[in-house]
Amino acid sequence: MTQEQLQGLAALRAELDRIDDEILDLIEQRLAASADIAAQKDAEGDRHLKVRPKRQAQILERLKTRAGSAKPELVAEIWRELMGASLQAQARTDLVLAPCDQPELLEARVRAHFGSAPPIRWAGSTAHAIRAALVGEAIAIVAEPISEEGELRVFDVLTAEDGRAFAYAVGRVAAADTVSGAEPKPQGTKASTDWSPESWRSRPAQQLAEYPDAGALARVERRLAGSDSLVEVADIIHLRASLARVANGDGFIVQGGDCAESFAEFNADKVRVTYNLLLRMGAMLRAASGGDVVHLARIAGQFAKPRSAGTETIGDVTLPSYRGDAVNGPAFTEAARVPDPKRLLEAHRQAQVTIELLQAYAAASYADLPTVHREVGLKEPSRPVSMFTSHEALLLNYEQALARYDDASEQWWATSGHMLWIGDRTRQLDGAHVEFARGVSNPIGLKCGPSLDVDEFLRLIDRLDAQNTPGRLVLIGRFGAAKIAGHLPALMQATKREGRAAIWSIDPMHGNTQTVEGLKTRMVDDIEMEIRTFFEVAAAEGVHPGGVHLEMTGSDVTECMGGSHKLGRADLSRRYLTHCDPRLNAGQALDIAGSVAELLAQRAQQKSDAA
Numbered sequence: 001m002t003q004e005q006l007q008g009l010a011a012l013r014a015e016l017d018r019i020d021d022e023i024l025d026l027i028e029q030r031l032a033a034s035a036d037i038a039a040q041k042d043a044e045g046d047r048h049l050k051v052r053p054k055r056q057a058q059i060l061e062r063l064k065t066r067a068g069s070a071k072p073e074l075v076a077e078i079w080r081e082l083m084g085a086s087l088q089a090q091a092r093t094d095l096v097l098a099p100c101d102q103p104e105l106l107e108a109r110v111r112a113h114f115g116s117a118p119p120i121r122w123a124g125s126t127a128h129a130i131r132a133a134l135v136g137e138a139i140a141i142v143a144e145p146i147s148e149e150g151e152l153r154v155f156d157v158l159t160a161e162d163g164r165a166f167a168y169a170v171g172r173v174a175a176a177d178t179v180s181g182a183e184p185k186p187q188g189t190k191a192s193t194d195w196s197p198e199s200w201r202s203r204p205a206q207q208l209a210e211y212p213d214a215g216a217l218a219r220v221e222r223r224l225a226g227s228d229s230l231v232e233v234a235d236i237i238h239l240r241a242s243l244a245r246v247a248n249g250d251g252f253i254v255q256g257g258d259c260a261e262s263f264a265e266f267n268a269d270k271v272r273v274t275y276n277l278l279l280r281m282g283a284m285l286r287a288a289s290g291g292d293v294v295h296l297a298r299i300a301g302q303f304a305k306p307r308s309a310g311t312e313t314i315g316d317v318t319l320p321s322y323r324g325d326a327v328n329g330p331a332f333t334e335a336a337r338v339p340d341p342k343r344l345l346e347a348h349r350q351a352q353v354t355i356e357l358l359q360a361y362a363a364a365s366y367a368d369l370p371t372v373h374r375e376v377g378l379k380e381p382s383r384p385v386s387m388f389t390s391h392e393a394l395l396l397n398y399e400q401a402l403a404r405y406d407d408a409s410e411q412w413w414a415t416s417g418h419m420l421w422i423g424d425r426t427r428q429l430d431g432a433h434v435e436f437a438r439g440v441s442n443p444i445g446l447k448c449g450p451s452l453d454v455d456e457f458l459r460l461i462d463r464l465d466a467q468n469t470p471g472r473l474v475l476i477g478r479f480g481a482a483k484i485a486g487h488l489p490a491l492m493q494a495t496k497r498e499g500r501a502a503i504w505s506i507d508p509m510h511g512n513t514q515t516v517e518g519l520k521t522r523m524v525d526d527i528e529m530e531i532r533t534f535f536e537v538a539a540a541e542g543v544h545p546g547g548v549h550l551e552m553t554g555s556d557v558t559e560c561m562g563g564s565h566k567l568g569r570a571d572l573s574r575r576y577l578t579h580c581d582p583r584l585n586a587g588q589a590l591d592i593a594g595s596v597a598e599l600l601a602q603r604a605q606q607k608s609d610a611a
Contacts, residue, residue, distance in 0.1 A: 030082065031089040049137065050090035053156045053169070054177045056083050084115025094138040095120045098129040099194045099438075100167075101202050103430045109166055110141055113158050121459050122429065124438045124466030126194050131467075133171050140170040143194065155179060195439035197403040197412065200396050205432035207306040207394060207425055209327045209339035217397060220341040224401035229415035230300065230351050231389065233406045236442050239388045239418045242294045243443050244471030246546045247503050251291050252600065253474070253547025254282050255390060255505070256589065257298030259581035260305045263325045263343075266350055271357045273554030274299060277586055279385055281593035288597035289604050294388070297358070298551070300351040301391030301417045303343075305580050306425045322579065326395060330579045344398050351389075351416070358387050390445070393420035396436055403440060411441040421445025422464075424478060424510070427452075429459055438464050445474040445549075447507065450483050454494050461500055473502040476549050480511025481529040488534065492541040505547030506534040513581065516561070519572050521582045524562030528595050535599045545603070548596055552584040563588035 060079055064072040087093055095118045100106050107120060118139075123129035126142050133140035134152050145154045145168045155178040156169035211217045245251045257274055274297060282293040304324035312321045312332070320337040322330045326347040329336030362385065393399050393414070402416040414420055420440070424447040426433040437444050444464055448457065465473040475495070479487050495502060508530035512522045531548060538545040558571040559582035567588075576582075584592065 027082065027085075031086060048151065048174050048177075049093060049139065049171045051087055051093065051139065051155075051171065051173060052177050053173065053179045057179050059083075080113065081115040081117070084117035088117045091137050093118055094132070094136070096123050096129045096132040096138045096140050097121070098123050098126040098140065098142045099199075099435075100143055101199075106141065106167060109158050109160070113156075113169075114139075122463050124463050128466035130170060138171070141167050142170055143167060146170060153178065195412075195435075197400045197436070197439070199439070200400070200432040200436040203430060203432040203435045204428065205396065206428065207323075207423075208396065208432075209323060211339045211341055213341070217341040220344050221397055221401045223345060224348060224398065227348060227402075228352070229404055230348070230355055230402065231415050231418050233404075233409065233413050233415070235386075235388070236413055236415075236418050237409075238386065239294070240441075240443055240471040242292065242386075242471070243474065243503060244469075245292055246294060246544075247470035247501050249544040251294060251546075252285055252289060253294045253296055253503070253505055253549075254278060254285055254593070255296035255298065255547060256281070256550035256552045258302060258553055259298075259551040259578060259583055260324045261299065261302050261350070262579060263303075263346055263350060266354075268357055270554070271299070271354055272361060273586075275358060275361050275387060277552070277554045277589060278387065281589060282385065284590075284593045284597045285600060289600035291604075294547075295385060296388050296390045296419060298390055300354040300358070300389040301347070303347040303350075304392070304394045306392075306394060306423050308425075324580070326398070341397075344395065344401075347398070348402075355389060358389070362387060388418040390419040390421065391417050392423050393433060393437060394423065394426065396432055399436060409441070412439055414440040414442050417442075419443040419445060419474075421447060421474070421476065423447050424449040424451075427460060429456060429463060434460065434463055443472060443474060445476050445505075447476050447478055447510075448491060449511070450479050450487050452487075452491070454490050457491055458494055458498065461495070461498075461502060465500075465502060468499070468501050470501040471503075473500075474505050474547070475502050476505045476507050477534065478507040478510040478549075479530065481508070481526040481533065483511060484530050484533045485537065488537045489541060492537060492543045496541055496543055503546035504534075504538060504543055505549050506531055506545070507549040508534070509549075509551045509581070516569060516572060519559075519576055519582075521572060522560045522584075524560060524584070524588055524591060527560075527584075527592060531592070531596060532599065535603065539603070539606075545599075548592070550584060550589060550592065551581055552586075552589040554586045557583060557585045560584050560588055563591045 060076055063079060064075045067075050095110055095114060097106060097110065097120060099122065103122075110120060123132060123140070129140040129142055130146060130152070132138040141158070151172040152170060153173060153175065154168045154170050155173040157165050157179065158167040158169065160166040242251065243253070246253060256278060278295050278297055282295050286293045303326035307321040307323060310321055311318050314332055319332060319334060320328065322328060322337065323339070326343050327339050328343070399414055399416055399420070402414060403412055404415050405412050420437060420442055421444065422433050422437055427446060428434065446460060446464060461473065475491075477484065477488055492504065495504070508527040509522060512526040512530060513520055514522070535545050555577070556575060557577050558567055558575045559578050561567050561569070561572065565587050
């Protein structure tokens with residue numbers, strides 16, 4: 001290339017730079033003008049959204065007609081982005097998506113229509129998305145058009161690639177600003193339901209067993225669907241009311257039990273010991289805090305565990321991992337490790353017997369409550385203490401089969417237990433476990449680990465508790481003593497800033513697992529340190545520390561190190577009985593309860609001094 005040609009090329013590039021600078025200056029001017037328009041609308045008391053869909057459509061058509069070398073698709077894409085950014089310059093406007101069968105495709109179509117600037121979040125249901133558009137700076141994206149409701153109306157239509165209507169945009173937009181063709185349905189037509197007990201099957205699922213015989217699994221599911229509910233809806237409602245008081249700062253949850261229940265080890269005495277241990281711990285906490293204590297047992301359903309690896313290798317043999325007695329057997333044999341759906345029937349039977357035993361112990365005061373309460377200085381109880389059941393909602397075939405619709409409340413309930421939780425490995429926003437949990441009305445727990453960022457965290461809360469109902473959602477931190485201070489503050493700040501009614505609890509077990517001499521164990525000092533940090537962060541952020549969640553047993557096991565009996569390395573193998581994770585023994589659990597009681601007493605004193 002000659003010197004003259006190089007100079008000419010440099011001049012053309014300089015001209016492009018000049019044009020780019022001018023384009024950027026014009027974009028800045030457009031955003032500034034948009035902000036000025038918003039200020040004027042606010043001054044006039046205009047309650048409508050800042051979006052002007054009809055005008056935007058007219059602008060796009062005019063520019064596409066006027067374009068020369070620029071293809072209409074390019075013009076549309078560029079100006080969609082500019083309009084989306086201009087809308088955010090006027091006021092932050094969220095796009096709230098109602099659940100659908102093709103979430104990834106819907107997000108892509110929404111982005112193509114509104115640009116990348118507007119924040120997207122998912123609602124728990126169509127009704128929740130519409131409510132967000134009715135009361136906030138939000139546009140609801142729903143699968144079916146709705147009737148007008150005050151200032152709320154369908155104002156735009158999102159189309160698929162073949163031109164058919166794919167979704168509808170709903171918001172507080174003036175009738176004159178709606179796009180042609182976005183007509184509402186006649187008055188009285190309701191939006192269709194978007195959740196059912198089986199809707200999780202259309203979502204990606206983690207940690208589910210791969211059953212070799214689909215027909216056998218289907219037969220078991222039908223038997224479970226026709227079986228008795230394990231818990232009563234009235235008792236679940238009772239739990240939600242108790243948790244609502246905790247959410248308001250007037251109580252504390254003590255949740256604990258086996259890491260995974262075992263068919264072989266089940267007996268009435270084991271249930272009684274767990275019941276008594278939780279009552280003793282609860283009495284200690286109530287005496288320290290002066291408030292209500294909600295007793296939640298990890299029992300009557302905790303027959304399965306997620307695993308970090310799908311297979312296990314010993315020597316030169318590799319087999320599927322043991323996933324809990326409801327799935328397969330712990331023996332390291334090929335036959336034992338094959339998932340067997342009939343195990344779900346045994347899990348149901350054993351859970352049913354366990355709940356009957358808990359009810360009998362409560363009714364008969366089997367735990368000798370007056371004695372327990374006198375030990376910690378409480379008055380003798382006037383009624384039995386309620387013991388609620390909880391487990392991880394891991395086995396969705398089982399959970400779906402036990403979901404029941406209640407005509408009185410007009411809601412779906414999971415009758416496999418009073419409270420369910422979603423684990424840190426199955427909390428995918430578009431995943432099957434979140435999809436199932438969002439539709440049942442039980443209290444739901446959400447395990448929150450170090451990998452959870454604030455944006456995903458808030459979207460999960462919106463999905464699981466869109467109506468922000470006290471007693472609905474329990475956020476269970478499980479970070480580890482070394483990581484909690486680096487991760488919990490931002491999450492607590494987010495719930496405080498957003499005014500969320502969810503309860504904060506702490507699981508100080510799962511983040512503190514280590515291997516000592518080939519055995520998984522946990523240090524009591526680490527557990528206590530994570531709990532102390534939890535209380536400290538909660539105090540700093542102005543959040544109520546609402547509970548503690550422990551893996552423990554009333555048996556004399558030696559699976560965790562430390563505590564008042566100072567169990568050490570030499571003790572680990574003496575009574576190491578767990579099939580999955582290491583558990584606190586009764587003495588260590590009471591040690592932890594004593595530490596929590598001290599923290600609650602300090603907090604109660606601080607509140608008293610502040611008053």
